[in-house]
Amino acid sequence: MSTVKATQRFVTLIPAKGLTGAKRRLEVDPKQRRALAMCFLADAVAAASRAQLVKEVVVLTPDPSLGGLAGSLGATWLPDQAVGGLNAAVRDGVRRLRHPVGHVAVMVADLPALDASELDTALGQLLDSDSGRLCVEDRSGGGTTLLAAREARALVPQFGEDSAARHHEAGFSLATGALLGLRLDVDTLDDLRRAAALRSFGPVTARALSDLRLFERVNRVDGRHSISFPRRGSILAARGRHPSDDAHVRSEEVPVGADYLRP
Numbered sequence: 001m002s003t004v005k006a007t008q009r010f011v012t013l014i015p016a017k018g019l020t021g022a023k024r025r026l027e028v029d030p031k032q033r034r035a036l037a038m039c040f041l042a043d044a045v046a047a048a049s050r051a052q053l054v055k056e057v058v059v060l061t062p063d064p065s066l067g068g069l070a071g072s073l074g075a076t077w078l079p080d081q082a083v084g085g086l087n088a089a090v091r092d093g094v095r096r097l098r099h100p101v102g103h104v105a106v107m108v109a110d111l112p113a114l115d116a117s118e119l120d121t122a123l124g125q126l127l128d129s130d131s132g133r134l135c136v137e138d139r140s141g142g143g144t145t146l147l148a149a150r151e152a153r154a155l156v157p158q159f160g161e162d163s164a165a166r167h168h169e170a171g172f173s174l175a176t177g178a179l180l181g182l183r184l185d186v187d188t189l190d191d192l193r194r195a196a197a198l199r200s201f202g203p204v205t206a207r208a209l210s211d212l213r214l215f216e217r218v219n220r221v222d223g224r225h226s227i228s229f230p231r232r233g234s235i236l237a238a239r240g241r242h243p244s245d246d247a248h249v250r251s252e253e254v255p256v257g258a259d260y261l262r263p
């Protein structure tokens with residue numbers, strides 16, 4: 001990416017539910033579910049923070065432990081004061097940003113395989129577009145993983161089932177290209193398995209999956225999911241360096257990990 005001007009950079013807001021209610025569709029025991037929600041957020045924040053077109057990552061959450069995690073990764077915690085779900089929270093969060101005018105992006109927290117360059121590609125598409133607004137559709141189709149606008153007031157969220165079509169109808173152009181990690185949101189164990197087969201996870205999630213021996217357990221406990229340890233090599237490699245991308249974060253650069261998995 002050529003030199004980025006300060007005026008081209010985005011505040012990226014990442015909404016994250018409180019841990020008690022997070023990731024309900026992820027069918028693992030509640031302790032593991034909370035741990036994974038935290039790990040997904042950590043990897044998403046770390047990746048977003050490395051994007052050249054991101055000037056600040058703001059984690060919007062009512063949960064102090066997630067707020068603390070955001071702070072330890074150099075992001076800002078914006079306590080979620082809204083009741084009424086994700087759209088209300090995002091509307092309120094965007095209003096309360098310290099930079100009310102300027103480029104804003106909203107990205108979901110459950111993107112453990114995100115690579116910073118994908119966020120730069122998507123935000124770059126927005127800067128080059130006429131519409132001034134961009135939506136990234138998730139890989140399974142229908143959902144939205146990123147919503148961005150050159151002007152904060154134009155970022156009107158309509159998250160929920162089939163939100164990508166609604167955002168598109170409302171004038172957000174759809175991002176193009178693979179953007180794999182940016183489209184791989186993980187809501188279910190099937191999503192987790194599919195993502196593991198396609199991409200290395202960020203170091204915190206990779207470490208957690210390995211420490212929890214989650215794939216092996218799921219296999220033993222619930223044959224329906226037939227999850228083996230796909231790409232074990234890449235999961236282990238992610239603890240050190242991403243095999244195909246030298247710029248990928250190293251685990252020692254992320255000050256979280258096993259500590260967050262302790263009961």
Ligand SMILES: Nc1nc2c(ncn2[C@@H]2O[C@H](COP(=O)(O)OP(=O)(O)OP(=O)(O)O)[C@@H](O)[C@H]2O)c(=O)[nH]1
Nearest residue numbers: 015016017022023024025060080085086089108109
């Ligand atoms: N701050 C905030 N974030 C939310 C809220 N609802 C959802 N989110 C976040 O928005 C993104 C998409 O949310 P969902 O897919 O609805 O929720 P989830 O916790 O990922 O998964 P499920 O519980 O299985 O629906 C995730 O990053 C959530 O943490 C909310 O009310 N407040």
Ligand SMILES: C=C(OP(=O)(O)O)C(=O)O
Nearest residue numbers: 142143144159160161163
């Ligand atoms: C919140 C959304 O997606 P998901 O439920 O897939 O996380 C959405 O697409 O609006």
